[in-house]
Amino acid sequence: MNKSRPIYAPFQFDPSGARHLLVTDQPDPPADLNTNVQTLTARTHTADAILAFLPPHLATQTTGLRLYAIGSEAFVWDVNAIALAAGMGAGEVHLTRAGPLIRRVYCTHCQTMADDVATTITQCPGCGATLEVRDHFSRHHRAFMGVQVDAEAPGEIPAPEGFRS
């Protein structure tokens, strides 16, 4: 049990909202979506384009908006950070993790971020260290902690595995 790891509720329509915007880095939104929900999906927009669209769009919004983010952990927390910066509250933003089990990793040694990491052992693109991805997540950095795995005995590196969650 690791308490820095967020627990995500399955996607659910929030009827307390007056307007609804759903963004996802996956090709398709959830099935049987309420027709009142506007959607931006990976079929029409890249994740970067969605993240660039949100700040000016949210600046025009008044209370009553519900924002749903569905996708990789890095994507949904990027959306969350944008929403908080736009003044939205915790109950107005809903995050759901979906898609492949990939992580954004922060290198503790050189502070470089690596996106789309799929295995427990990975090479830092900044300093080249072989990192172990610890199960420790920062909402502030929107990333998992990466620490050199063979610092004690160089070359002593466990076999990489896929993430289980």
Add this chain to the structure above:
Amino acid sequence: MDLNLKPAETFRGNFSAQNSEAAIRRFPFPFPDDLYMYSVNMEPHERGGPTAAYDAIFDLDEHYLGECADRAQVLADDPKRCQVMPHLIDAEWDTLELLMESLATDYPAQFTLTRNGDAWHWINRPLALDQRFTFGDAASLPCPPFEYITRQVQGDFTLQDQRDNDLFIEGGMVTSQADWSLNFDAGMSFRQWHGPVPLAHEAGVFDRALAYLLRLQLGKPVRRLNWTLTVNPRLDTSPENYPKWGPDRTTVTPENVGHKLCLRVELQTLTRLPRSNGILFGIRCYLIRLEELVRVEKWARRLHRVLRDLHPDLAAYKGMPRYRPIIVDYLAAFDDGAPTSPGTGPD
């Protein structure tokens, strides 16, 4: 209070740091029993305790000059080891006031604080500092108030903001930590920053500790002890610098274990701050080589039993797997099986 400062020793490189006989006797040995398990072991932080390390509100000892120099070096290499989020400016001034008042009260020969309204005058004789400044005006100090004062005190400090029935770590001076990163953990809630600790979540330790700390009262600080093991008396065992200190763990042999292996104890204090309603968390680190510790027979017997019987998950978390048998064998020679006396103080 007596305070005899040694010339600056090193906590890196040639590791010249050693404990005098007096420093050994005042060490805050952390084990009240022969068996260790997690608990919310908090008690009121009042002057006085099992050893002289508890006599001051913020304890200084013979290593003061060396530790301040080591902190300055860490900050020169990595300025992010000290960071405070801007909304905690009141907590910065709270910290400066608390530390200056405490040091001037406990160590009047070394520190003097004179207050005349907002016009303050601080004298730190060991570091040869004489600073006049305006309380509340950060521009009147050479660096931000939290950094200014924590550069002059032994031990790490973090600032916790209290809101939404939780605590958030949003500032700190962290240069002598046991393998956790302020820069990574900044902004986390209480349960989040303790995420990596094994077993304790399941035991409900953090839920009880958080409930206790949310009710922490002004003027009633509390303390607890924590411990781990460190190879060489190295203060900066940060994840950032793991490539520098990790290799030390492969150098422990039956011949050098007594000299190289250190018991690392944190005397942790928690104080409610008056203006910000935040909490100042002090993490005062003490390092003692095993060959120093075994001069107190009771401590040698008890440490042997604690480490021999430690849960494997805890031993792994504390970085022991590579050398645990070497330590246990070394300490076994000092354990004749005699009962140990109650309490943590030396006999």
